[in-house]
Amino acid sequence: METVESASLVEDVKMADLTIEAGAARPHDHPVAVETRDLAVYYGAFRAVKDINVACVTNMITALIGPSGCGKSTVLRSFNRMNDLIPGARVEGEVRLDGINIYGPAVDPVEVRRRVGMVFQKPNPFPKSIFENVAWGARVNGFKGNLNELVEGALRQAALWDEVKDKLRESGYSLSGGQQQRLCIARAIALKPEVVLMDEPTSALDPVATLRIEELIGELKERYTIVIVTHNMQQAARASDFTAFLNMDEDRAGYLVEYGPTEAIFTKPRQQTTEDYITGRFG
Amino acid sequence: MSPAEAAVVREAVGNRFPEGDEAIRHGRRRQRRGTTYRVAFLAALALAVLALLTLLFTVVNQSFGLVAIEETIPRDDLVAELGLPAGTDLASVEINGLVAILQNRLSRNAGRRLERDQRFFADRLVFEPADSWAEVCARQEPEPGCTLPARDQANVYQLVLEKVVEPDIVASWSLTSSLVDRTAIEAEIEEEFPDAVVDFRSWVSPSFIRSPQHPDPELAGIRTAILGSLWVLALAILAAFPIGVAAAVYLEEYASDNWISRLIRTNINNLAGVPSIIYGMLGLAIFVRALESITSGSALGAGNDGGVANGRTILSASLTLALLVLPVVIISSQEAIRAVPQSFRRAGLALGATKWQTIRAHVLPNATPGILTGTILAMARAFGETAPLVVVGASTFITVDPDGPFSKFTALPIQIFQWTSRPQEEFQHLAAAAILVLLVLLLTLNATAILLRNRFQRSY
Numbered sequence: 088m089e090t091v092e093s094a095s096l097v098e099d100v101k102m103a104d105l106t107i108e109a110g111a112a113r114p115h116d117h118p119v120a121v122e123t124r125d126l127a128v129y130y131g132a133f134r135a136v137k138d139i140n141v142a143c144v145t146n147m148i149t150a151l152i153g154p155s156g157c158g159k160s161t162v163l164r165s166f167n168r169m170n171d172l173i174p175g176a177r178v179e180g181e182v183r184l185d186g187i188n189i190y191g192p193a194v195d196p197v198e199v200r201r202r203v204g205m206v207f208q209k210p211n212p213f214p215k216s217i218f219e220n221v222a223w224g225a226r227v228n229g230f231k232g233n234l235n236e237l238v239e240g241a242l243r244q245a246a247l248w249d250e251v252k253d254k255l256r257e258s259g260y261s262l263s264g265g266q267q268q269r270l271c272i273a274r275a276i277a278l279k280p281e282v283v284l285m286d287e288p289t290s291a292l293d294p295v296a297t298l299r300i301e302e303l304i305g306e307l308k309e310r311y312t313i314v315i316v317t318h319n320m321q322q323a324a325r326a327s328d329f330t331a332f333l334n335m336d337e338d339r340a341g342y343l344v345e346y347g348p349t350e351a352i353f354t355k356p357r358q359q360t361t362e363d364y365i366t367g368r369f370g
Numbered sequence: 371m372s373p374a375e376a377a378v379v380r381e382a383v384g385n386r387f388p389e390g391d392e393a394i395r396h397g398r399r400r401q402r403r404g405t406t407y408r409v410a411f412l413a414a415l416a417l418a419v420l421a422l423l424t425l426l427f428t429v430v431n432q433s434f435g436l437v438a439i440e441e442t443i444p445r446d447d448l449v450a451e452l453g454l455p456a457g458t459d460l461a462s463v464e465i466n467g468l469v470a471i472l473q474n475r476l477s478r479n480a481g482r483r484l485e486r487d488q489r490f491f492a493d494r495l496v497f498e499p500a501d502s503w504a505e506v507c508a509r510q511e512p513e514p515g516c517t518l519p520a521r522d523q524a525n526v527y528q529l530v531l532e533k534v535v536e537p538d539i540v541a542s543w544s545l546t547s548s549l550v551d552r553t554a555i556e557a558e559i560e561e562e563f564p565d566a567v568v569d570f571r572s573w574v575s576p577s578f579i580r581s582p583q584h585p586d587p588e589l590a591g592i593r594t595a596i597l598g599s600l601w602v603l604a605l606a607i608l609a610a611f612p613i614g615v616a617a618a619v620y621l622e623e624y625a626s627d628n629w630i631s632r633l634i635r636t637n638i639n640n641l642a643g644v645p646s647i648i649y650g651m652l653g654l655a656i657f658v659r660a661l662e663s664i665t666s667g668s669a670l671g672a673g674n675d676g677g678v679a680n681g682r683t684i685l686s687a688s689l690t691l692a693l694l695v696l697p698v699v700i701i702s703s704q705e706a707i708r709a710v711p712q713s714f715r716r717a718g719l720a721l722g723a724t725k726w727q728t729i730r731a732h733v734l735p736n737a738t739p740g741i742l743t744g745t746i747l748a749m750a751r752a753f754g755e756t757a758p759l760v761v762v763g764a765s766t767f768i769t770v771d772p773d774g775p776f777s778k779f780t781a782l783p784i785q786i787f788q789w790t791s792r793p794q795e796e797f798q799h800l801a802a803a804a805i806l807v808l809l810v811l812l813l814t815l816n817a818t819a820i821l822l823r824n825r826f827q828r829s830y
Contacts, residue, residue, distance in 0.1 A: 211716070213714060213731075227722070227731070
């Protein structure tokens with residue numbers, strides 16, 4: 088066990104708070120919303136990722152970066168059991184949400200997904216009205232309160248309310264790409280999740296829309312713990328508090344190279360591979 | 371680099387592409403080949419259109435044309451007898467006059483039979499003396515005329531035609547010859563049938579559609595056949611649609627991809643190609659024979675003509691057709707369900723919805739246009755199906771309307787098939803007219819499919 092002593096600050100988290108364990112880090116004294124323990128995911132016989140130990144701090148943004156095919160999205164999907172939907176997918180190790188292993192035998196994936204929301208790479212609103220897009224998730228989850236308030240609140244949090252308040256009955260597809268993605272974010276946070284997963288949420292958007300989403304993510308962390316997969320290293324550097332760098336080994340299985348406060352990863356990476364990647368030598 | 375130098379460089383690296391005139395020739399050659407294919411495709415299309423037009427022409431050609439009608443007692447004579455001005459149309463004569471004709475021309479017994487079937491006037495009797503009428507109506511099984519409402523003018527007019535005028539078509543011509551050789555035909559009629567009236571007839575007519583089957587081609591219609599077809603079709607879809615869609619949902623959304631489900635999928639595709647007569651045999655064995663007590667309605671207490679229909683009922687036929695179209699419904703529903711973007715399912719599930727909630731709210735609504743289109747096309751197929759109905763035992767001659775799933779029945783294609791096999795020329799015209807009606811009904815079904823698809827179409 089080794090303690091890193093450099094004094095780089097991210098928000099109020101000090102590097103000193105991190106306990107480094109076999110390339111993985113665990114921020115001490117900070118509440119952890121969701122964490123993985125020796126996570127490995129298999130697709131049939133193929134091991135997609137192995138030995139993933141990442142703890143995502145509550146109300147912080149954790150970015151997963153790494154070259155294509157290294158398993159970032161696989162790790163992300165294991166946080167809300169979306170991997171269950173892929174035929175042949177199998178998970179080893181644990182993913183703990185509030186300390187409870189979500190792969191435990193008594194856990195219903197449907198409940199996990201209500202508590203861990205997800206935003207996808209391509210905006211995918213339902214072909215329904217804007218209102219219905221946000222209200223549907225609440226309704227199927229047995230929401231008993233005032234739907235109008237819920238929808239308005241979610242759209243406000245997603246910084247979309249002013250743009251759509253006069254056309255809530257129109258199709259979600261009448262919106263621009265960036266608005267659609269914010270609608271998807273509103274849809275996810277309407278369920279009051281604890282964690283919001285974002286799988287390259289801006290990769291299908293233009294730079295202006297991307298910036299708005301990044302700002303929005305920064306605002307959302309006050310209420311939610313956010314885990315974001317991104318291909319864009321500037322985005323990770325700009326928008327995240329913690330960064331986990333994943334790489335592939337010779338068997339094409341993804342593993343965690345380094346995890347720590349974003350600033351530390353981008354300024355003083357401890358591993359040569361990390362430095363090579365963030366300076367653009369590969370990936 | 372000068373062009374000369376460039377040529378040298380090209381030479382050095384080995385230029386294998388055509389240059390100059392050769393390039394132009396080569397280009398033209400390629401374009402010509404493209405044109406040849408284009409012409410071939412156009413020819414194929416023209417051939418297909420020609421075939422369809424020929425089919426349509428044959429049907430239409432037979433459905434309209436001149437006829438020579440000989441009447442046992444000409445209408446004009448009847449009109450004259452009533453003292454009406456010459457040229458009055460018999461069809462417009464009021465009911466009192468028509469009944470008077472019947473009174474003049476029919477024997478008393480024939481008239482009584484007609485009256486006992488249905489009386490002529492609500493307030494008075496024509497053929498039957500009042501006392502014997504009372505006696506007839508007091509019987510254990512009174513005549514239908516005792517309870518039915520009185521006949522209307524159209525009904526009596528039909529009776530006059532049927533019993534008195536007795537028009538008989540002695541010769542008929544197709545539409546083309548009627549249009550081209552009209553004078554020659556009229557001369558021929560003048561010579562061969564001096565008493566006959568020449569008339570241009572549309573074999574498709576309201577009375578043709580409204581009348582039940584009849585041995586006399588003048589009076590025969592397709593009412594029973596249309597009703598039979600609609601009954602069979604409706605029940606078949608009622609059975610095939612829910613089962614087919616449910617099976618498709620299971621196969622697409624729930625079944626895991628293992629050898630059993632692959633085997634089932636492959637076999638459903640194969641079943642869609644099985645000849646329909648095989649389904650007819652299956653229907654005969656299962657629904658008509660093995661399940662006779664159910665399909666004949668006797669198990670449910672429904673009487674059917676003292677067991678004459680046995681298992682050969684509308685129910686048997688529709689279940690057979692349901693089996694026939696089930697694979698088509700399943701396959702088209704599967705395709706429609708598969709076409710719903712995966713992102714909707716993921717989005718639904720990621721919001722903490724259960725699988726069924728996601729299917730119900732997002733998959734099925736978006737698959738609806740495709741499912742409906744496929745189902746209606748399957749209906750169209752079932753509508754034109756003949757072979758299985760023959761095997762299952764559709765009746766060929768039925769004059770009473772089918773009144774429920776346990777009735778004997780006939781269907782349009784069966785009726786057409788039966789008429790085309792008759793020697794009399796008139797029945798050929800009737801068959802053509804029935805084909806026209808069938809085509810119109812099929813077009814209506816397909817148009818409904820397109821409308822429904824457009825109605826439910828979503829863009830995403």
